Amino acid sequence: MPRTCCTVRGMANDVSAHPIELTGLTKVYGSSKALDGIDLVVSEGSVYGFLGPNGAGKTTTLRILSGLARPTTGRARVLGVDVGAAGNDIRARIGFLPDVPGFYEWMTAEEFLRFAGRLFGLPAAVLDERVEALLDLAGLTGVTTKVGAYSRGMKQRLGVAQALINAPALLMLDEPTSALDPIGRKEVLDMIASLAGRTTVFFSTHILSDVERVCDTVAILDRGRVVVQAPVEELKNRYGARKVILEVTCGTEALSRRFSAESWVTAVACESRTLTLTVSDIEAARLAIPAAVVAEKAGLVRLEGGEVSLEEVFVGLVGGAQ
Amino acid sequence: MRGFGVFLGKEAREILRTWRIWALPGLVVFLALTGPVIAKLTPELLKSMSGTAGMGGVVVTLPKPTWQDAYLQWSKNLTQMITWVLVVMAGGMVSGERKSGTAVLVLTKPISRSAFLLAKFISNAGLVALAAVLGAFSTWAVTLGVFGEAPVRIMVEATAVWLTFAIVLVAVLTLFSAVVDSRLGATFLGFGVLVAFTIASLWGPAADLSPAGLVNAPNAVISGTGGRLLWPLVTSAVATLLFVAGGMCAFSRKEL
Numbered sequence: 010m011p012r013t014c015c016t017v018r019g020m021a022n023d024v025s026a027h028p029i030e031l032t033g034l035t036k037v038y039g040s041s042k043a044l045d046g047i048d049l050v051v052s053e054g055s056v057y058g059f060l061g062p063n064g065a066g067k068t069t070t071l072r073i074l075s076g077l078a079r080p081t082t083g084r085a086r087v088l089g090v091d092v093g094a095a096g097n098d099i100r101a102r103i104g105f106l107p108d109v110p111g112f113y114e115w116m117t118a119e120e121f122l123r124f125a126g127r128l129f130g131l132p133a134a135v136l137d138e139r140v141e142a143l144l145d146l147a148g149l150t151g152v153t154t155k156v157g158a159y160s161r162g163m164k165q166r167l168g169v170a171q172a173l174i175n176a177p178a179l180l181m182l183d184e185p186t187s188a189l190d191p192i193g194r195k196e197v198l199d200m201i202a203s204l205a206g207r208t209t210v211f212f213s214t215h216i217l218s219d220v221e222r223v224c225d226t227v228a229i230l231d232r233g234r235v236v237v238q239a240p241v242e243e244l245k246n247r248y249g250a251r252k253v254i255l256e257v258t259c260g261t262e263a264l265s266r267r268f269s270a271e272s273w274v275t276a277v278a279c280e281s282r283t284l285t286l287t288v289s290d291i292e293a294a295r296l297a298i299p300a301a302v303v304a305e306k307a308g309l310v311r312l313e314g315g316e317v318s319l320e321e322v323f324v325g326l327v328g329g330a331q
Numbered sequence: 332m333r334g335f336g337v338f339l340g341k342e343a344r345e346i347l348r349t350w351r352i353w354a355l356p357g358l359v360v361f362l363a364l365t366g367p368v369i370a371k372l373t374p375e376l377l378k379s380m381s382g383t384a385g386m387g388g389v390v391v392t393l394p395k396p397t398w399q400d401a402y403l404q405w406s407k408n409l410t411q412m413i414t415w416v417l418v419v420m421a422g423g424m425v426s427g428e429r430k431s432g433t434a435v436l437v438l439t440k441p442i443s444r445s446a447f448l449l450a451k452f453i454s455n456a457g458l459v460a461l462a463a464v465l466g467a468f469s470t471w472a473v474t475l476g477v478f479g480e481a482p483v484r485i486m487v488e489a490t491a492v493w494l495t496f497a498i499v500l501v502a503v504l505t506l507f508s509a510v511v512d513s514r515l516g517a518t519f520l521g522f523g524v525l526v527a528f529t530i531a532s533l534w535g536p537a538a539d540l541s542p543a544g545l546v547n548a549p550n551a552v553i554s555g556t557g558g559r560l561l562w563p564l565v566t567s568a569v570a571t572l573l574f575v576a577g578g579m580c581a582f583s584r585k586e587l
Contacts (some may be wrong), residue, residue: 074437077587078586096443098441100441101440101441105434107439110432110436111410111435113345125440127337127340129441130333175440
């Protein structure tokens, strides 16, 4: 794909650059370090989960990316432009939903979407079309009550809709599903999932299952640092390869004792005739496990690499430190 | 100034569709309508009280009320109650949007912070001007009806002088509301400036040359005791520009 460039407010704007690039990003509030040297790259078209416990620095990162706050040191680039220099031209290509969106409560959903669209300078015909489509997407078609009377879920759906009014190249959502009931969460996640491949979505959350459900790539943030970033499947495979499930006809207790004594085994869980081993050396495990089954005359039924959930990966990476 | 017109339109609709249309204009018109009636009835009320308990033997003699008393009632309401209400109301013009989260949603769209703040100032100044015009017309009409005489020029001059000072206060509150995070803090600072202007108005040079000269000017215009107001008007215009520009500059640099 040829690299093309255009100029925005006198700055080189590389339109083929990554939608988000963070390099050594830090943010200090007084004596507290909210961000501690974040390096991160978001590829175009991905639904990127920015995962971390409360207070990890997710909202601070999004505030910097959206131009609401400035980094202490390091660099944050959005759509190829440094956020410090990003003006209206860049903001016109971004959709943003803060963690607690505030609406003018005297407006209806349609009025708010029209107001937002006019700020982007959308022509009337385009605005009419987008407002109709987004009200439909948000499940708010025909709702004439004022936003002040909306439920949290309705507001959140309207929040996602308003962030899409400009058909953004980059959509940034801060905890879009937090504090929603299961139905509200499902509705918002369905909206995000429907955008996959059409726009780049950068989506912060502390809810692991949300990331597993809609994101193709994830970065795990802890105490202002990115612990890991990788495609979700790669991450699960990387950590899943360290888990081995062994099912035998008998002798699970003897096998459990034997494996617990091995240096390459870090944990053994025994349930009925199934042993789940967490191993530090997968090669040693592959050689030793069949031999142990034979030695204990256990009768092999099943031997396979275990599936790992993102939650286990997250707890393994972040939980121990806490 | 991209987004200025759209945001100003939102401000205008917000004024028309929320309590804001009733708060200031409603209060001003109510005081404007009742002022001349109170001026007319005050001598009668005091006279009737002279015979009540504790007032025995006291004879209250007041001159016959005129249009001037009605106008002074109007200017007293403007310079006291309405000015204080204005400070309270305008104290949260920006901090209110920040606290409710609407500022974040708007300012991450292609509208500059300067346009946002300027629209806030103009809408609030416009609301004050609308209230002042409605109030002036109301009090003039009722004064004419009650007293049979109501000079237009004096009413226009007194109201215009107060409006100029009120717009300086709106500019002051635009700055404070942009800089201070809480509505209460901005309002307190606004009261501080109002008190400072009031004290300064007692000092000759300040009264002659600065916006402080407009604090008591409406009364002076109506009483016919006012001096030249050129310098207070000029410095008020300059101060308004400086306060708004300072607010725009500070708000552009502020983290939200």
